[in-house]
Amino acid sequence: MLASTRDLLETARRNVYAIGAFNVYNLEGVRAVVLAAEALQSPAMLQIHPSSLKFGGTPLVALCMESARESTVPIAVHLDHSTSKSAIQQALDAGMTSVMADGSPLVYSENLAFTKQMTELAHSYGAAVEAEIGRISGTEDGLSVEEKEALMTDPDQAIEFVAATKVDFLAVTIGNVHGEYKSEPRLDFPRLAQIRKNIDIPLVLHGASGLPASMISKSIELGVSKFNVNTEVRKAYVESLKRDLSSTKSRDLVDLMSDAIKDMQAVITEKLLLFGSANKAHLHQSPYAEMLALK
Numbered sequence: 001m002l003a004s005t006r007d008l009l010e011t012a013r014r015n016v017y018a019i020g021a022f023n024v025y026n027l028e029g030v031r032a033v034v035l036a037a038e039a040l041q042s043p044a045m046l047q048i049h050p051s052s053l054k055f056g057g058t059p060l061v062a063l064c065m066e067s068a069r070e071s072t073v074p075i076a077v078h079l080d081h082s083t084s085k086s087a088i089q090q091a092l093d094a095g096m097t098s099v100m101a102d103g104s105p106l107v108y109s110e111n112l113a114f115t116k117q118m119t120e121l122a123h124s125y126g127a128a129v130e131a132e133i134g135r136i137s138g139t140e141d142g143l144s145v146e147e148k149e150a151l152m153t154d155p156d157q158a159i160e161f162v163a164a165t166k167v168d169f170l171a172v173t174i175g176n177v178h179g180e181y182k183s184e185p186r187l188d189f190p191r192l193a194q195i196r197k198n199i200d201i202p203l204v205l206h207g208a209s210g211l212p213a214s215m216i217s218k219s220i221e222l223g224v225s226k227f228n229v230n231t232e233v234r235k236a237y238v239e240s241l242k243r244d245l246s247s248t249k250s251r252d253l254v255d256l257m258s259d260a261i262k263d264m265q266a267v268i269t270e271k272l273l274l275f276g277s278a279n280k281a282h283l284h285q286s287p288y289a290e291m292l293a294l295k
């Protein structure tokens with residue numbers, strides 16, 4: 001069933017587990033997420049990055065929405081990292097259940113104004129909004145400790161930002177990075193604990209690929225209710241295709257697709273188990289979801 005993102009994250013937070021949000025690009029990715037979630041009786045999120053939206057357009061959104069509706073477990077559909085009002089409008093018009101209004105590349109006051117405006121818009125559709133203060137980088141390389149800390153979420157600023165924008169979830173920057181961690185990941189847990197103390201909405205951690213199990217569970221304990229995963233799943237897809245294409249056996253395209261789904265599903269399964277959302281599907285039967293499904 002198509003789930004409300006707000007219900008997924010708030011229920012996860014109350015019951016101390018987290019929702020896995022997986023970036024998807026095509027049919028294989030969507031099937032892998034839904035199959036993994038169904039096999040574990042887990043809720044999950046299909047997440048579309050703006051570049052993937054630009055490439056796949058409304059047919060890709062329709063694929064995600066229909067797969068969520070047909071699924072036997074609660075699945076939300078989310079627009080990841082959008083800095084564009086028109087992409088957010090497109091996502092909301094298509095019935096997506098949440099968007100990330102990402103003003104983090106802007107100066108703080110502009111981020112606040114953008115997030116506030118997008119939150120008003122999304123709420124008028126019944127959808128939820130994730131925003132970010134601080135700035136997640138693609139790599140830790142080349143930054144001094146001071147520079148890294150300057151990009152991290154300021155727990156005091158978080159109070160003002162959440163109150164002024166009425167945003168539903170906050171993505172935190174506590175040392176997490178997108179893509180592969182070039183060295184041992186180091187997360188600033190005291191900072192996360194202070195953010196949790198200061199604000200009362202579900203927190204999101206981007207860059208979950210490559211984080212060890214101990215950091216995942218500590219983050220959940222300290223209030224993270226959604227993890228974004230892309231790199232590890234994408235890698236499983238590419239490796240699967242490479243392996244199949246280098247084999248001398250000639251095979252149908254659907255066989256290659258099935259192998260890719262299986263390999264991505266294995267990674268997603270491992271993440272859902274780490275996030276503690278297996279066997280939690282039954283907690284998410286929300287009337288709000290039915291309302292969205294009827295749109």
Ligand code: 13P
Binds near residue numbers: 180
């Ligand atoms: P990874 O690619 O590091 O898993 O991060 C994904 C992400 O945060 C998408 O928003």
